Amino acid sequence: MAIAHRIAEFDIVELTEPVDDAPAGARGGVLELRPGDTAMVEITEPPLDAAARIVFAPLAKLRVVDARS
Amino acid sequence: MLGAQPQWLGVQVAWHDRLVAWPPTIGEPLPRADQVWYEPVKLEDWILAQRGHGEDWLRVFHVELEDRDQLWEAIVAAVQGAPVTTVRDRGANGIVCGVEVELTIRERTAPVTISWHYETEGAEPRLVTAYVSLYD
Numbered sequence A: 001m002a003i004a005h006r007i008a009e010f011d012i013v014e015l016t017e018p019v020d021d022a023p024a025g026a027r028g029g030v031l032e033l034r035p036g037d038t039a040m041v042e043i044t045e046p047p048l049d050a051a052a053r054i055v056f057a058p059l060a061k062l063r064v065v066d067a068r069s
Numbered sequence B: 001m002l003g004a005q006p007q008w009l010g011v012q013v014a015w016h017d018r019l020v021a022w023p024p025t026i027g028e029p030l031p032r033a034d035q036v037w038y039e040p041v042k043l044e045d046w047i048l049a050q051r052g053h054g055e056d057w058l059r060v061f062h063v064e065l066e067d068r069d070q071l072w073e074a075i076v077a078a079v080q081g082a083p084v085t086t087v088r089d090r091g092a093n094g095i096v097c098g099v100e101v102e103l104t105i106r107e108r109t110a111p112v113t114i115s116w117h118y119e120t121e122g123a124e125p126r127l128v129t130a131y132v133s134l135y136d
Helices: B041-047 B054-061 B065-079
Strands: A010-017 A028-032 A038-045 A054-058 A062-066 B011-013 B019-020 B086-088 B095-105 B106-119 B127-133
Touching: A010 A038, A010 A054, A028 A054, A028 B041, A038 B127, B041 B065, B041 B127, B054 B065, B054 B106, B054 B127, B065 B095, B065 B106
Parallel strands: none
Antiparallel strands: A010 A028, A010 A062, A028 A038, A038 A054, B011 B019, B086 B095, B095 B106, B106 B127
């Protein structure tokens, strides 16, 4: 049986839908988990400016690409 | 409090009775730059970590985890008076600002981009990320 990885800080994730300035498919690192099942994510691909790259994404719109542990 | 109806005042009286520019504005100094702060976990597990921006910090500045205090001191010094270059209002999640500086650590100097987060209107700027921007 497959076990889903619970998103954790510093996981590398991909957006499954656009969030703030970032398009679907954008990738980055989870910088913190926040109340309301939301994560602060730094988008590293595609390149965005210093403010645009920090997005607040619902966990439901994230897919783990590389779990930290 | 930041939220659906933020107050867009030019200045406000902060708790320490000094005038603080608000909201953060492109071209203006980072509000409360003298009160910047950071969480060690972001510096250690992201900014200086291999899965974050650590590789560039090591290559350009020869900075590793053990140099984190020196890096933070350099960031604090560089951001004083540095103009805001980008701003995003994230509603209930606060405001994110970008600042671009020339950072010098030991004898190495390079452009660095730093993102700051204000959780609320009265909050001090919190370090979110910092990366070498040689190739931007």
